[in-house]
Amino acid sequence: MKVLKFGGTSVANAKNISLVKNIIANLESDKTVVVVSALGGITDLLLKTAALASSQDQTYKTILKEIEDRHLLTIKELIPIHSQSKVLSKVKSELNTLETLLEGAYLIGEITPKLSDKIVSYGELLSSYIISEYFIVEGIDVVHADSRQLIKTNSNFGKAAVNFELTNRNITSFIEDSKNSVIIMGGFISSAVNGDSTTLGRGGSDYTAAIVANAINAEVLEIWTDVSGMYTANPKIVKQAMAIPHISYEEAMELSHFGAKVLYPPTIQPVLTKGISIVIKNTFDPEAPGTLITKNKNGQGKTVRGISHVENIALVSLEGPGMVGITGISKRFFEVISTAGISVVMITQASSEHSICIGIDNQDADHAVQVINDAFDIEISLGKIKPVVAEKDLAIIALVGDNMKSHQGLSGKMFSTLGKNNVNIRAIAQGASERNISAVILKEDVKKALNTLHEEFFEENVKQLNLFVMGVGNVGAKFLNQIQSQKKYLKEKLKLNIRVIGMSNSRKMIFDEDGIPLKNWQELLNNGEEANRELFFDKVKKLNYRNSIFVDNTASQEVSETYNSYLRNSISVVTCNKIACSSAYDNYQELKDLARQYNAPFLFETNVGAGLPxxxxxxxxxxxxxxxxxxxxxxxxxxxxxxxxxxxxxxxxxxxxxxxxxxxxxxxxxxxxxxxxxxxxxxxxxxxxxxxxxxxxxxxxxxxxxxxxxxxxxxxxxxxxxxxxxxxxxxxxxxxxxxxxxxxxxxxxxxxxxxxxxxxxxxxxxxxxxxxxxxxxxxxxxxxxxxxxxxxAGAGADVTASGIFADIIRIGNF
Missing domain, CATH: 3.30.360.10 (Dihydrodipicolinate Reductase; domain 2)
Known part of the structure; x- marks a missing residue:
């Protein structure tokens, strides 16, 4: 069973709704739940109408008329004349009730959260009813479900908390009793146990779909929108941005928190607990694969999965010498912010305890400054804390990816790339999970920053392979010479940059974090430190480079016995040494298993036939x-x-x-x-x-x-x-x-x-x-x-070296 959610752009007008119908008509699932948002822009119009009415501004009637016209036009364009009467009558009746509610707000000159929820719920109530009637006319076996009867919440109007036990029981019972193949319901809307209309807050339609998917243990939750998935960056700003084929729940949540508008973070929670996959699809390009969101991908895929951003950010900093070593400062600071109802987007604190910096919405900046300065008035008057000021018109950009935690140098790469392009960084934050690296920049630099980072991390990026070579005799020497002679070709044609970071023979070993110059490697090695296999491994592990490959050109049993240590640390192994693969079967199998488990290729083509495939x-x-x-x-x-x-x-x-x-x-x-x-x-x-x-x-x-x-x-x-x-x-x-x-x-x-x-x-x-x-x-x-x-040719240093080289290139192409 599937759950499909269609957003406001997907149901903005009759033309778009007909596209939704085509998608539903081609479904192969036995039973499908379709969750729809209000017609595009209607929710904002309803909120605006309510605000005008409560301020006793009669222009609310003009907007109400626009809302009415939008719905009536949609009905007339979708449904044949002979079937319109019933639908028009029902919609006009609901619109009359809406008008009465707005008149009440106008007369009393205010609007309560309870009344606001009731007013704004009409967007999804009307759209879901109209779409269900259109589907019936088109011959689809559909029934309309009133979401308010199924999803039950508390009475926290505006952002109600779901009673999952009661809601799950209502949903499963309704769907089990329904004989129809398609159930259509409105997103965003719900009701308290006493029947009062409630709403689920921002992103509520996505949340509705996730609640339903959780209740029925859906095989997949499809979210249909106006883009073909979650993108590596905002495609409206970065033209070269591409859809991300597959990401984890955690990555999706990070990208959503930082501005990827196709998904609202709380949506993920109900499906995450049951491991239900989410697919982001494009209503206007249904054949596009979209983005699949699943559980953690265990280190697979690109290190950086996306670059996202949030605009209209202000920085507020609490700083001063009186903060150092004083307990409770942070507690007081965040209590003030919380009590004022201000949401914090980002936090960073210097290890010296001299300052705490937070990122908040621009519109909250002045209020935050006032309440913080009031709370710390005494410390400010004594000069222990500086008066707080807000720096506005900023933006947060963020690199997101599960695998970032296992690759060093990303922060440096990010900041150096921005620095080279004159993008000034105002603040930096990186969580302990290392799934997100965030930087605050000027809002005016957002486009340049996003395009610069996208070019660096996603476009024609040369993949760097870092080699650690053990054994530089006949075969090893030929191998190093082949790397040197092919370096330019590999970079230009295969987008591979192969660097030898470490090398060792039986006497000496050397390391160069920038890559050992291969023109005079013999001289450098002769002047290296005393060789030690354990220290060699420790150095490779400590460097922790991405795409690290241990290359064994020896015939040593002792060296072959170190392979499992390299593989356990996600370091690939390429070898012409036959001892490991011909050792006890359990050891051979363990090495193969470790390679799969730690996503570190173990290649040994040259074990048989040198360079022959x-x-x-x-x-x-x-x-x-x-x-x-x-x-x-x-x-x-x-x-x-x-x-x-x-x-x-x-x-x-x-x-x-x-x-x-x-x-x-x-x-x-x-x-x-x-x-x-x-x-x-x-x-x-x-x-x-x-x-x-x-x-x-x-x-x-x-x-x-x-x-x-x-x-x-x-x-x-x-x-x-x-x-x-x-x-x-x-x-x-x-x-x-x-x-x-x-x-x-x-x-x-x-x-x-x-x-x-x-x-x-x-x-x-x-x-x-x-x-x-x-x-x-x-x-x-x-x-x-x-x-x-x-x-x-099955023997000889040249052909054996070429076989090792071929295995290196295979890893580069993984």
Missing amino acids: IIDTLKHLVASGDKILKIQAVLSGSLNFVFNNFNDTTTFHDIVKEAQVEGYTEPDPKIDLSGVDVMRKILILARESGNVLNIEDIQNNPFLPKESLETTNNEDFFKTLTKHEASFQEMYKKALDEDSKLKYVAQFEDGKASVGLQRIPKGHDFYNLEGSDNIVLFYTERYPNQPMIIKG
């Missing part, structure tokens, strides 16, 4: 609903290089040494030749396919002699290769005799994985694999016979 392709296959049946692959660029170059004219020792020098193997080549590296890679692919597997579950068929496998250092390892050269030559000769080639193959099928050296015959996809290339065959439900093949 193997893992990314696999993820897309699984995400699209395909199922992996079998994986066959040559995943070691180093082993492929070795066996492609090893023959009866070379030695196995020399070829492995060459592979190490070229950077194709790990620093410890036994990791590659023992099959451990390939085991890790096929394990990662199996896990990314959705399988629960550990390294010990993989069958390893080693080709190295036992003596080679048992060595503990590279020197001894290479000695054993020379010692067992004959056995390596024998392996080569057997393959040659069978017209085959030696390839180290990994396979996963039916939940089982294995790795080992195989003789590959001619015609096989692996046979012609050259150099250090990798190849992966994905057999899936969609590719059962002819597999999807990914092939290319």
